[in-house]
Amino acid sequence: MNTMLRRSITLIAVLAIVAVFIVIQTQTGEDNLPTWPTSVPAGKIDFKKNVRPLLIINCLECHNSEDAPANGNLNLETRELAMTTGNNPPILVPGKPDESRLITVLTLEGIHQKAMPPTPDKIWGVRMEILRRWIEEGADWPASVRLVHPREIKEW
Numbered sequence: 068m069n070t071m072l073r074r075s076i077t078l079i080a081v082l083a084i085v086a087v088f089i090v091i092q093t094q095t096g097e098d099n100l101p102t103w104p105t106s107v108p109a110g111k112i113d114f115k116k117n118v119r120p121l122l123i124i125n126c127l128e129c130h131n132s133e134d135a136p137a138n139g140n141l142n143l144e145t146r147e148l149a150m151t152t153g154n155n156p157p158i159l160v161p162g163k164p165d166e167s168r169l170i171t172v173l174t175l176e177g178i179h180q181k182a183m184p185p186t187p188d189k190i191w192g193v194r195m196e197i198l199r200r201w202i203e204e205g206a207d208w209p210a211s212v213r214l215v216h217p218r219e220i221k222e223w
C-alpha cells in the first residue's frame with residue numbers, strides 16, 4: 068500500500084470516529100433534561116425557571132396526585148396543594164425556610180426514614196440555596212404553573 072492510500076484510510080477512519088461522536092452528542096442533547104445551575108441566580112428567584120425543574124426531577128415522581136397516598140400524602144403539583152397536603156401541613160412556610168419541612172427533610176441524613184429524596188441524590192449546594200432563597204422570598208408559585216411527573220415533561 069502506498070503512503071498516499073494509507074493516509075487517506077487513516078483520514079477516513081478519523082472522520083468516521085468524529086462523526087460517531089457528533090451523533091452521540093446530539094442524541095444526548097435530545098435527552099431533554101435541564102442542566103443544574105452552577106451558581107445561585109442574582110436577584111429574585113424565578114419559580115418557573117429555577118425551582119420548577121428542581122422539584123419535578125427530584126420530587127414529583129412520588130409527590131404527585133396519583134402517588135401521594137403512598138408518599139406521606141404530600142402532593143407538590145401546585146402551591147395550594149403544597150400548602151395543604153402531607154400528613155402534617157403545611158410543609159412550606161413562606162418566608163421561613165428553617166421552619167419549612169420541604170427544606171428540613173432534605174437536610175436529614177440518608178439513613179433517616181424521612182430523608183428526602185429517599186435516594187443517594189440529595190439536594191445540596193446551589194440547588195439547596197435556590198430552594199431556601201425561594202422560600203425566604205415568599206415562595207412565589209404562580210397558580211398557572213402546575214408541576215407534573217417527570218415522564219410527562221416534553222419540554223423544559
Ligand code: HEC
Nearest residue numbers: 125126129137138139141158168169172180181183184185
Ligand atoms: C421515591 C419517592 C420520593 C421522592 C422522590 C421524594 N419523596 Fe418526599 N416522601 C416520600 C415518602 C414515602 C414520604 C413519607 C415518609 C414518612 O412519612 O415517613 C415522603 C414525605 C415527604 C415529606 C413529609 C415529611 C414529614 O414528615 O413532614 C416532605 C416534606 C417531603 N417528602 C418532601 C420531598 C421533597 C421536597 C422531595 C424532592 C426534593 C421529595 N420529598 C422526594 C417519598 C418520596
